[in-house]
Amino acid sequence: MTDNMATFIHLGAANSGAIKCLQIHKQSPRLTHLLFTDDSILFTEVTDLQIDVLMELLTTYGKFSGKLINYKKSAVFFSNNILPYYKSHLAMRLGVSNRGIEGVYLGLPLCILHSKNTTFAPLLSKISSRLL
Numbered sequence: 001m002t003d004n005m006a007t008f009i010h011l012g013a014a015n016s017g018a019i020k021c022l023q024i025h026k027q028s029p030r031l032t033h034l035l036f037t038d039d040s041i042l043f044t045e046v047t048d049l050q051i052d053v054l055m056e057l058l059t060t061y062g063k064f065s066g067k068l069i070n071y072k073k074s075a076v077f078f079s080n081n082i083l084p085y086y087k088s089h090l091a092m093r094l095g096v097s098n099r100g101i102e103g104v105y106l107g108l109p110l111c112i113l114h115s116k117n118t119t120f121a122p123l124l125s126k127i128s129s130r131l132l
Contacts, residue, residue, distance in 0.1 A: 036106075046082050051093050071095045 044050045074096040078087045091098035
């Protein structure tokens with residue numbers, strides 16, 4: 001996804017209210033996506049309607065840009081308060097894998113647990129083994 005996709009999401013879906021954005025606090029800005037070099041993270045509510053909107057958004061973007069989403073390389077990440085059945089159901093609808101809290105992105109954990117020692121132990125071990 002590129003800056004064009006970011007503009008497409010922001011102007012088309014987020015401003016119209018079609019995508020329900022992530023908001024950490026009432027006074028914080030709403031978050032629809034994060035862009036990395038060649039990766040994107042999209043945020044929305046976990047409902048069947050929002051999945052439909054997201055799929056339509058990605059399909060429409062693909063038609064206009066000629067770019068397609070590689071669903072085999074894509075994954076979904078849910079907060080802990082979503083029921084396991086619903087996580088599986090929505091991941092299947094999206095056609096992507098469901099990553100749990102054990103997932104990593106660019107070598108870093110997707111979720112920081114209460115114990116930072118436990119969360120970062122694999123990363124510290126990997127760094128230590130390279131230094132020796």
